[in-house]
Every structure is written in C-alpha cells, then in structure tokens.
Amino acid sequence: MADVAERAGVSPSTVSRTLRGLPTVSPEVRARVEQAARELNFAVSRQAASLVTGKTGVVAVLVPTLNSWFMGSALSSLGPLLRAAGRELNVYVIPDMTERIAFFERLPARRNADALLVFGFDLTTEETARLDDLGMPVIYVSQHAEGRPSVYVDDVAGALKATRHLLNLGHRRIAFAPTTGATGFSFSSRERLLGYQQALTEAGIPLDDELVVTMAADDTRGLITGIGQLLSLREPPTALFAEQDELAVAVIHTLRRTGIQVPDRMSVIGFDDHQVAQWFDLSTVAQSPTDMGRLAGELALRLIDDTAADHTRHIILPTQLIPRATTAPRATPQPDEGTAETLP
Amino acid sequence: MADVAERAGVSPSTVSRTLRGLPTVSPEVRARVEQAARELNFAVSRQAASLVTGKTGVVAVLVPTLNSWFMGSALSSLGPLLRAAGRELNVYVIPDMTERIAFFERLPARRNADALLVFGFDLTTEETARLDDLGMPVIYVSQHAEGRPSVYVDDVAGALKATRHLLNLGHRRIAFAPTTGATGFSFSSRERLLGYQQALTEAGIPLDDELVVTMAADDTRGLITGIGQLLSLREPPTALFAEQDELAVAVIHTLRRTGIQVPDRMSVIGFDDHQVAQWFDLSTVAQSPTDMGRLAGELALRLIDDTAADHTRHIILPTQLIPRATTAPRATPQPDEGTAETLP
DNA sequence: ATCCCACGTGACAGCGCTGTCACGACAGTC
DNA sequence: GACTGTCGTGACAGCGCTGTCACGTGGGAT
Numbered sequence: 187m188a189d190v191a192e193r194a195g196v197s198p199s200t201v202s203r204t205l206r207g208l209p210t211v212s213p214e215v216r217a218r219v220e221q222a223a224r225e226l227n228f229a230v231s232r233q234a235a236s237l238v239t240g241k242t243g244v245v246a247v248l249v250p251t252l253n254s255w256f257m258g259s260a261l262s263s264l265g266p267l268l269r270a271a272g273r274e275l276n277v278y279v280i281p282d283m284t285e286r287i288a289f290f291e292r293l294p295a296r297r298n299a300d301a302l303l304v305f306g307f308d309l310t311t312e313e314t315a316r317l318d319d320l321g322m323p324v325i326y327v328s329q330h331a332e333g334r335p336s337v338y339v340d341d342v343a344g345a346l347k348a349t350r351h352l353l354n355l356g357h358r359r360i361a362f363a364p365t366t367g368a369t370g371f372s373f374s375s376r377e378r379l380l381g382y383q384q385a386l387t388e389a390g391i392p393l394d395d396e397l398v399v400t401m402a403a404d405d406t407r408g409l410i411t412g413i414g415q416l417l418s419l420r421e422p423p424t425a426l427f428a429e430q431d432e433l434a435v436a437v438i439h440t441l442r443r444t445g446i447q448v449p450d451r452m453s454v455i456g457f458d459d460h461q462v463a464q465w466f467d468l469s470t471v472a473q474s475p476t477d478m479g480r481l482a483g484e485l486a487l488r489l490i491d492d493t494a495a496d497h498t499r500h501i502i503l504p505t506q507l508i509p510r511a512t513t514a515p516r517a518t519p520q521p522d523e524g525t526a527e528t529l530p
Numbered sequence: 531m532a533d534v535a536e537r538a539g540v541s542p543s544t545v546s547r548t549l550r551g552l553p554t555v556s557p558e559v560r561a562r563v564e565q566a567a568r569e570l571n572f573a574v575s576r577q578a579a580s581l582v583t584g585k586t587g588v589v590a591v592l593v594p595t596l597n598s599w600f601m602g603s604a605l606s607s608l609g610p611l612l613r614a615a616g617r618e619l620n621v622y623v624i625p626d627m628t629e630r631i632a633f634f635e636r637l638p639a640r641r642n643a644d645a646l647l648v649f650g651f652d653l654t655t656e657e658t659a660r661l662d663d664l665g666m667p668v669i670y671v672s673q674h675a676e677g678r679p680s681v682y683v684d685d686v687a688g689a690l691k692a693t694r695h696l697l698n699l700g701h702r703r704i705a706f707a708p709t710t711g712a713t714g715f716s717f718s719s720r721e722r723l724l725g726y727q728q729a730l731t732e733a734g735i736p737l738d739d740e741l742v743v744t745m746a747a748d749d750t751r752g753l754i755t756g757i758g759q760l761l762s763l764r765e766p767p768t769a770l771f772a773e774q775d776e777l778a779v780a781v782i783h784t785l786r787r788t789g790i791q792v793p794d795r796m797s798v799i800g801f802d803d804h805q806v807a808q809w810f811d812l813s814t815v816a817q818s819p820t821d822m823g824r825l826a827g828e829l830a831l832r833l834i835d836d837t838a839a840d841h842t843r844h845i846i847l848p849t850q851l852i853p854r855a856t857t858a859p860r861a862t863p864q865p866d867e868g869t870a871e872t873l874p
Numbered sequence: 875a876t877c878c879c880a881c882g883t884g885a886c887a888g889c890g891c892t893g894t895c896a897c898g899a900c901a902g903t904c
Numbered sequence: 905g906a907c908t909g910t911c912g913t914g915a916c917a918g919c920g921c922t923g924t925c926a927c928g929t930g931g932g933a934t
C-alpha cells in the first residue's frame with residue numbers, strides 16, 4: 187500500500203480511503219490512486235484489514251459433504267452471491283463423527299469468519315449452544331433451530347403431498363425409506379417421516395413400523411436386504427416413498443433387477459426433483475436448493491451488516507408434487523408376491 | 531492471547547509457542563497453557579498470525595461450479611485433507627464468463643491464500659500467465675498446463691478405451707457427443723475427442739465431423755435436435771460415446787422415448803463412472819475424482835511447505851473401462867432407420 | 875571450582891492495514 | 905476583514921499475533 191501511495195504521490199491513508207470507496211476523496215486523486223494500484227497489481231490484504239476492523243470478509247459454511255446434489259446446488263448459488271458482495275466463501279467439510287466432534291470442540295471458524303451457515307445437520311442442543319457463543323451470526327440451513335435464524339424447506343408438507351398422492355392412487359400399504367449419512371440422520375429425514383405418518387393418520391391408516399426401512403443409495407447390499415424385508419412382510423407394500431430421489435432411483439433399479447416392475451407392481455416416489463428424476467421419469471416432490479442457498483446467503487449478509495436485525499425469523503420454502511411415471515393406481519392384488527423370496 | 535497468558539501465569543510468547551506446538555516448552559507449562567486456552571475458548575486469530583508469518587493458512591480453489599459429481603467428489607476428499615493439515619478451504623465459484631473475466635482481472639486470491647487449485651477450466655495462455663505472478667503455487671487440476679504442476683486423468687487413453695470397446699463390438703459408425711458449460715469447453719472435452727479420433731484412425735475409419743454433435747444433459751430441446759441430427763444422416767451411427775455419464779443417461783432417456791432401444795438399436799457409452807451409471811447399467815470409463823482431489827491437495831501442501839520442490843511434475847491418473855448393459859454387438863442392419871424422422 | 879552450553883522463558887519490535895484526530899485551504903456569512 | 909464551517913488530506917497509534925534476541929538456570933566437561 188505504501189508503494190501505491192508513493193506512486194500516486196499521496197499518503198497511505200488516502201490510498202486506503204480510495205480503495206475502500208469512501209466518498210471523501212477528490213476525483214483526480216481517486217483516479218491517480220486507482221491507476222497506480224492497477225499498475226502495481228495491488229490487492230488489499232484481508233488479513234491486515236481484518237485485524238483492525240474485526241471483520242474478516244469471510245462467510246463460512248459447515249457441510250456434511252460436497253458430494254451431493256443438494257449441497258452442490260445450494261453452494262453454487264451461494265458462492266457467486268457472496269463474491270458479488272465482496273466476500274469469500276470458506277467451506278468446512280465434516281464427513282464423519284470424528285471430524286464433527288473435533289469441529290465443535292475446537293470451533294476453528296471462531297474469529298476467522300463473519301458468519302456461519304450450518305447445512306443439513308441435525309444438531310444436538312449442546313452443539314447449538316456451542317455455536318451460540320461463537321461470536322458471529324449462525325444461520326441454520328435445511329433445518330429448523332428454535333429461536334435462531336433458519337432457512338429450510340417445508341419437509342413435513344412435502345412428505346404429506348407425496349404420501350397423499352400415493353393414497354389418492356389407492357395405495358394403503360405404503361413404505362417409507364429414510365436414509366442416513368456418516369454423520370447420522372438429517373433434520374429432513376425426521377421431518378419427512380413425520381409428514382408421511384401424518385398423511386397416513388389423516389387417512390385413518392394405522393402406522394406400521396415394519397414399513398419404515400432405512401436404506402442408502404450407495405449400499406447395494408443394504409438396499410437388497412431392505413427391499414427383501416419389505417417384500418417378505420405378510421402384507422407387502424404396494425408403494426414406497428423414498429426420502430431422496432437418489433435413493434428412489436436405486437430402489438427402482440434394485441426392484442427391476444428382481445423382476446418387479448415399477449410402477450406396475452410397486453409405485454415409487456422420491457423427494458428433491460434431482461436431475462436424475464427426469465431421466466428416470468420419477469415422480470417426486472420438488473424443492474429448490476438454489477433458492478435455499480441464495481436466501482441463506484442474503485440472510486447472512488443482512489445479519490452481518492445489521493446487528494440489530496431480527497435473529498429469530500425463519501424462512502420456510504415451499505414444495506411441489508411432480509407426478510411422473512413411477513407412480514400409478516394400485517393394481518388389483520396378485521396372488522404371487524413370492525418373487526420377494528427369489529432375491530439374488 | 532494475553533488473557534490466556536495471564537490465566538496460565540506465563541508470557542504471551544510462551545502461549546504462542548505452546549499453541550503452535552513448538553518443542554521448547556516444558557510439559558508442565560504446556561499443560562497449564564492448554565487448559566487455560568480451553569477454559570477461555572481461545573482460538574488463534576489467523577489474520578493476526580498471517581500478518582506476521584506471511585502465510586494465510588488458506589488453500590483456495592477455483593471451480594466452474596459445485597453442482598457436479600466431479601467437483602463434489604473431488605472437493606469432498608480435498609476438504610478433510612486440508613483440515614487435517616490445519617488449513618482452511620476457500621472456494622471461488624466462477625459460473626460464467628463475466629465472473630471469469632472479473633476473477634482474472636482482480637485476482638482476489640492474491641495474498642489471501644497460500645496456494646490455488648484451478649479445477650477443470652481450459653485456460654488461455656493469458657490467464658495462465660496471470661496466475662503465474664500470483665505469488666503462490668498454482669496447481670492445475672483436471673487439465674494439463676505445460677511446465678506447471680498439474681493433476682489430471684488420462685482422458686485420451688480413456689476415450690481410446692471407450693471407442694475401441696465400441697469398435698470391438700463391430701460398430702463402424704460411432705458418434706461422439708462433447709458437452710459444454712457456461713464457461714466453455716473443458717480441457718477434458720478436447721482430450722476425449724482426441725482419444726475418440728485416435729481410436730477411429732487406428733482402426734482405419736475416416737473421421738466424419740457430422741458424427742460429432744455437442745449436447746448438454748440439462749437441455750432437453752438441444753438433446754432432441756442433436757440426436758435427430760445423428761439419426762437423419764444417410765448412414766446414422768449405431769453407437770454413441772458421450773463425454774460424460776450424465777449426458778449419456780440423458781441421451782438414453784431421449785432415445786428410449788423415441789422408441790429406439792439401447793443397446794439393441796444403439797449402443798451408448800459414457801465417461802466418469804458416476805453413481806447414476808450404476809442405476810442405468812451404463813457402460814462407461816471410470817475415473818476417480820476422489821483420488822484427484824486427494825493427490826492435488828497433497829501436492830498443494832507439498833509445494834507450500836517446500837518451495838524448492840519440483841514445480842513441473844505432472845500426475846496423470848489412470849482410467850478403466852467398465853462394460854455394462856448399454857453397449858452390445860452391432861445388430862445386423864435393419865432396413866427402417868426412418869423412426870428418426872418421427873421425433874416429437 | 876570454573877567454564878560452557880543447552881534449555882526454557884520473557885521483552886519487544888513490527889507485520890499492513892484502518893480509525894481517529896489534526897490541519898490547512900477555501901467558500902460563505904455578517 | 906474576521907469568523908465559521910466544510911472538505912480533502914496526512915500523521916500516528918494500535919489491532920493480535922510471531923520472530924528474534926537476551927536472560928537466567930542448571931548439568932556436564934575440564
């Protein structure tokens with residue numbers, strides 16, 4: 187900065203003022219400084235600036251993985267938004283429980299960011315409390331946190347729509363397949379289960395725990411045993427609601443390999459409206475992670491700039507049912523459900 | 531830090547030494563300081579530290595999007611690796627040309643990171659030159675940069691394998707479908723085209739530009755016209771090699787909707803071994819973005835710590851052909867290829 | 875007993891900025 | 905013509921650390 191000042195024939199103070207866009211700089215001086223800065227390829231050191239201002243110019247996000255449609259979409263809209271606001275995006279990837287514990291133990295984001303966006307974890311009260319004295323706004327994304335700023339999709343309502351759709355098609359035995367990651371169930375898992383149960387209850391159908399089977403899209407063995415479990419029930423389901431599209435697609439693939447046609451013998455519906463849903467003609471419930479990323483980012487920027495802002499407002503996003511080709515009216519019961527026993 | 535020093539009854543210097551793990555601290559003092567730090571929830575300010583050391587503790591990555599299987603996988607392995615090394619991950623998302631120009635104009639990473647990983651762009655010589663005087667190691671990932679550290683998969687060899695596989699199945703008219711993003715063609719697009727051409731040439735088959743049609747997985751209209759273009763040739767292809775699995779899957783979906791069975795009437799092979807390939811039983815060429823992320827990260831850490839390290843070594847990763855159910859021997863020619871005209 | 879050296883610790887300057895205050899120049903007011 | 909206020913600029917301290925140097929202590933070699 188001293189170099190720029192010398193080149194432009196002004197004091198470092200003036201250079202600082204110019205580069206920060208303060209109004210108290212005369213047009214001629216401003217032009218001179220800007221040109222000098224350009225010629226020297228000068229960029230302000232965030233570190234030094236933040237030491238004085240206490241602001242880091244960084245927004246941190248805490249995510250369980252980046253390898254998912256949801257995170258990818260959300261962060262792809264968040265990133266450019268932050269850049270436009272002159273802020274950097276710092277990502278903490280917490281792939282497993284060990285890392286999760288370490289993160290909350292050490293809280294490395296402390297003093298190294300102006301705000302933290304926590305994505306899609308189902309945090310314990312202790313963890314939430316820990317974040318409370320982080321000394322920066324913390325925004326909970328894809329989860330509800332009582333009394334704290336949250337942005338999430340209305341999972342209950344979405345699951346309600348999916349399940350009602352199956353009910354309206356005449357299905358009575360409807361399975362629900364939640365999924366779990368290395369860091370445990372997500373907030374959405376719980377909420378979607380709730381919506382599923384609510385729909386059944388309002389239709390007067392008793393809940394049956396045997397119809398709720400946890401599976402993971404990337405665990406072929408678990409998929410097969412999970413589906414086998416459902417097909418070997420005395421009254422197997424005629425429809426399945428998968429917590430995520432990717433799981434729904436994996437389920438369909440597994441079903442088809444065992445000769446069970448979708449939707450003829452089994453209706454399947456997902457949740458997300460992932461790109462893959464289109465290629466599979468999968469019925470699903472659409473949500474918009476892009477919107478979620480954008481809204482969360484805007485909220486973060488607002489809370490950073492305006493410390494007096496309301497820190498308890500929640501933003502809840504809508505869902506839409508997207509009926510496609512994997513859900514169909516319940517077929518008249520067939521005598522032989524025994525194919526379940528012939529799984530590979 | 532002064533608070534911690536006071537609480538532990540030592541000088542700030544000693545606290546600093548302790549927290550940085552320097553060996554010249556007695557065990558008793560170390561224990562006292564560590565406890566004091568824990569009790570006060572103290573975390574070192576990276577900003578202040580970096581002001582003195584000149585190191586930011588940050589590794590920056592430049593990516594065209596986060597919303598892709600490749601980026602997600604690569605960064606999911608890179609993130610924890612950096613965390614384990616005590617470094618932060620800073621992401622610059624450059625979704626379009628405007629942002630791209632702005633990035634290279636302003637180079638916001640300057641002084642705000644210790645190394646930069648550039649993912650999957652096909653940079654111009656000017657852009658590369660600009661990065662050269664960024665004052666930090668720059669690692670080119672998923673692309674080859676002459677005389678600069680690069681980590682990439684052997685796209686040419688992979689494409690060669692895919693095309694040879696189709697040739698070995700008896701196909702002679704083989705189409706290639708490259709794909710393009712908002713920031714232009716990637717390095718891989720070019721390389722895979724090269725491998726495709728090389729395989730045809732070594733089989734003595736003349737290249738036909740009409741068989742190379744650019745498409746995008748998320749552009750349904752473009753897909754249909756692109757495929758229509760191929761099917762309306764005097765000699766339509768009997769096999770198609772798609773630059774990416776996602777595109778291959780979209781192509782298969784489009785073909786099936788027009789009544790063209792895969793692989794009976796048309797063999798399709800992709801590239802990536804994306805998760806979706808399994809669900810579609812898609813033949814493909816596997817690469818490992820996870821390995822790429824890890825190797826690139828390790829390389830970055832090495833170049834940061836050891837400025838004398840060899841900055842010109844390239845790491846080239848292997849590929850494997852994964853034959854599945856979407857490639858089959860060429861059918862005996864059928865008289866009626868006219869269905870191409872009946873596209874919706 | 876004397877010297878030397880290794881070891882653990884404290885004092886202090888300074889990294890590159892920003893916020894505050896002071897100052898001079900100039901225009902407007904009575 | 906003296907006073908007041910506004911505007912643009914410079915001087916300077918200090919943000920929270922780290923690197924360097926100096927210092928005191930104790931054990932081993934001579």
